[in-house]
Amino acid sequence: MSDKQYDVLVVGAGSAGQSVATAAARAGRSVAMTEGRAYGGTCPLRGCDPKLVLHAAAEAVHRVQRLSGKGFTAAPGFHWPDLMAWKRSFTEPMPEKARTAMREAGIDVYDDYASFVDDHTLSFGGVHLRGKTIVLATGMRPAPLDFPGHEHMLTSDEFLDLEELPDEMVVVGAGYIGTEVAHISHALGCRVTVVASGPVPLEKFDPDLTDLLRQADEDRGMTYHLNSRAVAVRPDDGRFVVTIEDAGGRRTEIRTDRVIHCAGRVPNTDRLNLEAAGINTDDQGRIKVNDQLQTNLAHVYAVGDCTNVGLPLTPVAGHAASVLSDHLFKVKDRPLELHPTPTVAFALPGMAAVGMTAAEAAASPRNIGVHYKVSTDWFHPRHRNAAVSAFKLFTDDDRGVVVGAHLLGPDASELINLLYVAIRQEIPIRELKRMVFAYPTAASMIPSMIDG
Numbered sequence: 313m314s315d316k317q318y319d320v321l322v323v324g325a326g327s328a329g330q331s332v333a334t335a336a337a338r339a340g341r342s343v344a345m346t347e348g349r350a351y352g353g354t355c356p357l358r359g360c361d362p363k364l365v366l367h368a369a370a371e372a373v374h375r376v377q378r379l380s381g382k383g384f385t386a387a388p389g390f391h392w393p394d395l396m397a398w399k400r401s402f403t404e405p406m407p408e409k410a411r412t413a414m415r416e417a418g419i420d421v422y423d424d425y426a427s428f429v430d431d432h433t434l435s436f437g438g439v440h441l442r443g444k445t446i447v448l449a450t451g452m453r454p455a456p457l458d459f460p461g462h463e464h465m466l467t468s469d470e471f472l473d474l475e476e477l478p479d480e481m482v483v484v485g486a487g488y489i490g491t492e493v494a495h496i497s498h499a500l501g502c503r504v505t506v507v508a509s510g511p512v513p514l515e516k517f518d519p520d521l522t523d524l525l526r527q528a529d530e531d532r533g534m535t536y537h538l539n540s541r542a543v544a545v546r547p548d549d550g551r552f553v554v555t556i557e558d559a560g561g562r563r564t565e566i567r568t569d570r571v572i573h574c575a576g577r578v579p580n581t582d583r584l585n586l587e588a589a590g591i592n593t594d595d596q597g598r599i600k601v602n603d604q605l606q607t608n609l610a611h612v613y614a615v616g617d618c619t620n621v622g623l624p625l626t627p628v629a630g631h632a633a634s635v636l637s638d639h640l641f642k643v644k645d646r647p648l649e650l651h652p653t654p655t656v657a658f659a660l661p662g663m664a665a666v667g668m669t670a671a672e673a674a675a676s677p678r679n680i681g682v683h684y685k686v687s688t689d690w691f692h693p694r695h696r697n698a699a700v701s702a703f704k705l706f707t708d709d710d711r712g713v714v715v716g717a718h719l720l721g722p723d724a725s726e727l728i729n730l731l732y733v734a735i736r737q738e739i740p741i742r743e744l745k746r747m748v749f750a751y752p753t754a755a756s757m758i759p760s761m762i763d764g
C-alpha cells in the first residue's frame with residue numbers, strides 16, 4: 313500500500329538524476345526525488361570539481377618546478393589548508409543549491425536511501441511512494457575492500473577533505489583516481505609511492521604513453537610498485553605499514569603516513585533492493601539497460617555511472633540523461649552517441665584519449681596507420697620544459713581520416729577535444745594538414761602529427 317503516487321520517482325540527486333527530474337517537472341509531470349547523501353552527487357562534491365581545484369594548484373607548482381633554474385629561483389610557497397578552504401568554496405554551497413533548485417522546479421525532495429518494495433513502489437523517508445515511471449541514477453562509490461586492515465585506508469573522497477597533506481603516502485591503485493591523487497600530492501610536496509596492479513599506471517590508456525608517464529614520474533622521485541597489490545594495512549605508532557605482494561607472490565612492507573584507497577569503484581545498487589522489483593544487473597552489479605536506458609522492466613530506467621552503458625564519466629551521464637529525458641517526455645527519440653568518448657586523466661602532464669585504441673587497431677581488418685612520436689622536443693612542450701610529451705594517432709588510410717588519438721603532455725586535456733571533433737566529424741586528413749592553427753599553441757602541432 314503506497315502513501316502517494318507520482319508520475320516520476322528519481323533516485324539519486326547527482327547530475328544525471330537532477331537533469332531527468334528537472335526535465336520531468338518542466339514537462340508537467342509530478343516528481344519526487346530522493347538522495348541518501350548530500351544533493352549534488354560525485355562530480356561537484358567528491359569528484360571532478362574538487363579534484364580540478366587541487367589539480368590546478370598542483371599544475372601551477374609543477375610548471376614552476378619544471379622551470380626551476382630557467383628563471384625561477386625558488387619553489388612557490390604553498391599552504392594546503394588554504395587550498396582546502398578554496399576547494400570548500402566550490403563544494404560547500406552545492407548541496408543546498410542543488411536541493412533548492414530541485415524544490416524550485418516543483419519537485420518533492422527527500423533525503424534518504426530508496427529501496428524497492430515492489431516493482432512500482434519505493435520506500436524512503438518513512439513513506440512508500442508509487443511511481444508510474446522510476447529513474448535510478450545512484451552513481452558509484454569506492455569499492456569495499458576485504459584485506460586485513462583496509463579500514464585504515466582513506467578513500468579518495470576522504471583524500472579530498474584532508475586537513476593536512478601528509479609528508480608521505482601510499483596510493484593503492486593506479487587507475488584514473490590513483491594517478492590523479494598521486495600526481496596532485498607529489499607536486500604539492502608529498503613523497504608518493506604507487507601500488508599498481510598492472511604493468512603500467514592508467515591501464516585503460518595507451519601502453520606506450522603510460523610507460524613514458526611512469527618513467528617521467530620515477531625520474532622526478534615518485535616510486536612505483538608495478539604488477540603488485542596491497543594485501544594488508546596495519547597501524548604502526550601513528551603511521552601505517554602497507555604489505556604489498558607482487559605477481560610472483562613476494563611480499564614487501566612499506567611504512568608511510570597515509571594509505572589512500574584508489575582501488576576501484578562499485579555501483580550504488582546494493583541498497584536498492586532491486587530483487588524486490590526483479591531488475592537485472594550485470595556481473596559488476598551495474599544496472600543493465602538498453603540503448604534507451606530502459607531496464608528489463610518497461611517503466612524503470614537507469615542512467616549514469618550505476619549502469620552498464622558508457623564510461624562512468626560526467627559528460628557521458630549528462631548526455632544519457634538528456635537522451636532519456638527526450639525519450640520519456642516525448643520531445644523526440646534520439647540515439648545515445650557515445651562513440652567516440654574523449655577522456656582525460658589529470659596527471660602532470662595530462663593523459664588523454666579518444667577513439668580507436670592500440671588493441672583495436674591491431675585487431676582491425678582495415679588499413680590502419682600508426683603515427684607515434686615522443687614529442688618532448690617539439691616547441692609547445694619545450695617552451696614549458698615539459699618532462700615528457702608524446703602522441704599516438706591511428707588513421708584509417710583507406711578513408712583518409714583520423715580514428716583514434718592518444719596524447720600525453722601539456723594541454724593534452726584541451727587538445728583531445730579538437731581531435732575528438734576531427735574524428736567525430738570525419739574531417740579528412742588532407743584538410744587537417746592544411747589548417748592554419750594559432751601558433752604557438754598545442755593545436756598547431758596537429759598538422760605535423762600525421763606523417764605523409
Ligand SMILES: NC(=O)c1ccc[n+]([C@@H]2O[C@H](COP(=O)([O-])OP(=O)(O)OC[C@H]3O[C@@H](n4cnc5c(N)ncnc54)[C@H](O)[C@@H]3O)[C@@H](O)[C@H]2O)c1
Pocket residue numbers: 484485486487488489490492507508509510515540541542543574575576577623624625655656657658
Ligand atoms: N578524469 C576522469 O575522467 C576520471 C577521474 C576519476 C574517475 N573517473 C572514472 O571513475 C572510474 C573509476 O576510477 P578508479 O581509478 O577508481 O578505478 P579503476 O578501476 O580505473 O582503477 C582502480 C585500479 O586499482 C587496482 N586495484 C584494485 N585492488 C588493488 C589492490 N589491492 N592493490 C593495488 N591495486 C588494486 C585495479 O586493478 C585497478 O587497476 C574510472 O573508470 C573513470 O571512468 C574518471
